[in-house]
Amino acid sequence: MELIDGKATSAQIKAEIAETVARMTAEGRRAPHLVAILVGHDGGSETYVANKVKACEACGFRSTVIRREADVTEAELLSLIDNLNNDAEVDGFIVQLPLPRHIDEQRVTEAIRPEKDVDGFHPVNVGRQSLGLPCFRSATPAGIVELLKRYNIPTRGKRCVIIGRSNIVGKPLASLMMQRGIDATVNVCHSATEDLASITREADILVAALGKPGFVTADMVKEGATVIDVGTTRVPDATRKSGFRLSGDVDFENVAPKCSYITPVPGGVGPMTIVSLMQNTLRAAMHEIYPE
Ligand code: GUN
Numbered sequence: 001m002e003l004i005d006g007k008a009t010s011a012q013i014k015a016e017i018a019e020t021v022a023r024m025t026a027e028g029r030r031a032p033h034l035v036a037i038l039v040g041h042d043g044g045s046e047t048y049v050a051n052k053v054k055a056c057e058a059c060g061f062r063s064t065v066i067r068r069e070a071d072v073t074e075a076e077l078l079s080l081i082d083n084l085n086n087d088a089e090v091d092g093f094i095v096q097l098p099l100p101r102h103i104d105e106q107r108v109t110e111a112i113r114p115e116k117d118v119d120g121f122h123p124v125n126v127g128r129q130s131l132g133l134p135c136f137r138s139a140t141p142a143g144i145v146e147l148l149k150r151y152n153i154p155t156r157g158k159r160c161v162i163i164g165r166s167n168i169v170g171k172p173l174a175s176l177m178m179q180r181g182i183d184a185t186v187n188v189c190h191s192a193t194e195d196l197a198s199i200t201r202e203a204d205i206l207v208a209a210l211g212k213p214g215f216v217t218a219d220m221v222k223e224g225a226t227v228i229d230v231g232t233t234r235v236p237d238a239t240r241k242s243g244f245r246l247s248g249d250v251d252f253e254n255v256a257p258k259c260s261y262i263t264p265v266p267g268g269v270g271p272m273t274i275v276s277l278m279q280n281t282l283r284a285a286m287h288e289i290y291p292e
Pocket of ligand 1: 097
């Protein structure tokens, strides 16, 4: 069993990005600039945004965090987005989710110009990704594919089973894994799937992205499979200073001995998601996807 080290891989990619940025600035161009809008004070969102700011520093990017209180109106948020859409000093921006319930997340997502949508959440980017056209790729799926590539894990003709059909992981990952060049045979399972274990046991690559701690048990995994754990649920833990620990969707202790490769939580997929955002921001700054 080999551990897939997302932390080390992401550090290496950030160093590669920083080299590109150093060349850009040496040529007199400005560094890429990412803006994050953070609404309210959700603990998870605070951590994610802080980690994104840190990643920007490691890559040599400029970053700006715009904060609004949880009672911000949807109109105010849309007006802020309009300003960023038209700000030539901003290459890409994200609105950290979830948003307070009185704000329509879909309306907010669609207000972001696809050319600046470095999360890849806008229907134009989602659609282009499913067609195999240049686009800002969804961050977590792109990070998973990057890990498989860098660990030389074969995908062509292999059976990839994804548990979870979310718009930000399950669905876009399915579309990436079946694309030409990756060439996996994909199954997507969800809460209505019958006899789930009989399907997951067929998987050469098993991706757990349903948000239920410890859901994937050893009996659900084929000997020698690669297991990718996307879960990051906060579970109470009195022994930690923070009062919680992050739990993956895989019963790691019992599943790991059966695997050829497995991602840990934390330190697996999480850091790669942030690195994908950095890659998208670099591409936005270089106008690589949507020429000026
Ligand atoms: N909330 C959880 N994951 C993400 C993400 O990748 N982007 C944004 N904007 N919000 C999130």
